[in-house]
Amino acid sequence: PTAYPTTAPPTTTSPTTLPLTVSPTDPPTLPQIESENNEQAEAHLPNSVDDDDGAPESSSGGVTGSTPEGNTMHGGLYNSFQTAPLSQGVGTHYASVWIGTPTPQRSTVIVDTGSHFTAFPCTPCIDCGEIYHTDNYFDTSLSVSYEEVSCADHCSGKCVNNHCQFSQSYSEGSSWIATLSRDHFFCSSEAKPLPQDKEYSISFRFGCQTHLTGLFNKQLADGIMGMSAHETTLPHQLNIKGKLEHDMFSMCFSRGLSHSKEGVSAGIMALGGADTRHHTSPMVYARNMKASGWYTVFVKNIYLRHDDVLRSTSAETPKNLRDYTLTLVSADVGRMNSGKGVIVDSGTTDTYLHSSLRSSFAKAWKEATGNEWSKNKAVTMTEDEVAELPTIMIQLEAFDSKSSDMMDPNEVVGFAGSDLSRDSPRDVLLAVSPQHYMEYDPQSEQYTNRIYFTESSGGVLGANAMMGHDILFDWENKRVGFAESQCDYSSVDEAIEVGVGNSDVDEHNSLDCELGVPSIKSSCLDNVKFSDCVDPDADLVSHLFHAL
Structure with missing residues (x-):
């Protein structure tokens, strides 16, 4: 499933969700969070009532000066953060989380910036997709720290036998029911929890699913982890409990050509900041238009960049202007950003834009390529032919259009620059390559364009637009950052696991034996x-x- 809102959410309301295979234009069904009088209640699960957990011993080199108005930040960047791998699901990316004590059990969860809540199957769930999922159900009887949240403990759901119960339903028929629960919880690697990651364990509230229907049964990941700008999410709870210095996280998606229960590496997640060791360009920032809820950007322009020589997938402008053409897609900016706005949603596989762009996009495509746009029909193409297709360039409003930092917008990859945007050269250029918006089906050996022009208001930049970028979801500073990257976890894996793996060394002291890679961020x-x-x-x- 993928979360997709139809209206801008209040901070305590769960989003409408839709399946991966259904366009967000289908009529939504609001999730039902029931109260004792059977009326719809606020979907509010206040993790903040739990006891605070001690902060890990880590370096503190974070931002020393920042304001919501966008003043220049100075003094260093995000030395206190946790990096974990992401894996390829069926049209989604998922993380491995470890729950319980004394022996943590693994569950895999879709990382979804379009959802608020975390939930996965627990015993005694019956017919909850165990044959399809990566793991067995979370066995609550094996964790001495597991507890169900009572009705008297800030329960906003339905009280059933003194247990707090809530549910969520989806427009194509999928649904789940869960018991609000609490246990020790942290992210780590797929195979086993790493000692340093255990330092980020907190008492965390989640839904222990007892009933599933539809796509939740057959997806590869066990459950879902909401990553929106909402108080119930893991990054926010890690921050307020002192485990992370900053209320932000980043995700970097690559595309695996397959998926399996054993896991196929497909990206990186950093909680508390951005791990710049895998970046190939500096982080540039777009304004987050919403104070809470979904991360929303303002799209100013869309271009098609076509070049027969370089075939670049980067936002970097070729030095020789004769090597490429840039075709503007005519757009009504007001309609394109209307309603809920344009959200960046990691739980939506594809990208959905306003319907008014359909004809102008087709015209620009014909002008750039000389060919008719195939819309969303499957076509037979070679890899070279796909590489010759245009890169879609999406211009986003800058977080700080008049920043006093020393990055030249005409030289730094990811900025629009004064040639393209004279009045706002620090606008962000998001490059969506044909290798990412054209989805390959190995069974039919065909490609399908996964950019849709179906929305009556606003739109969604889905996982295919996010690929090839490390995207920083910075709730703390009301911005969304973009840095180009191959999103290869192995590029940082060796440094992350320094001192780990020697069973003869005490795990609490093993990490003190060697210095890791220096973490100068700028x-x-x-x-x-x-x-x-x-x-x-x-x-x-x-x-x-x-x-x-």
């Missing part, structure tokens, strides 16, 4: 706050001397 110049310098008239060297 250049020296980027960390200078010039307004604090002693002599504003001195040359640059003098500035640096006083600042450092």
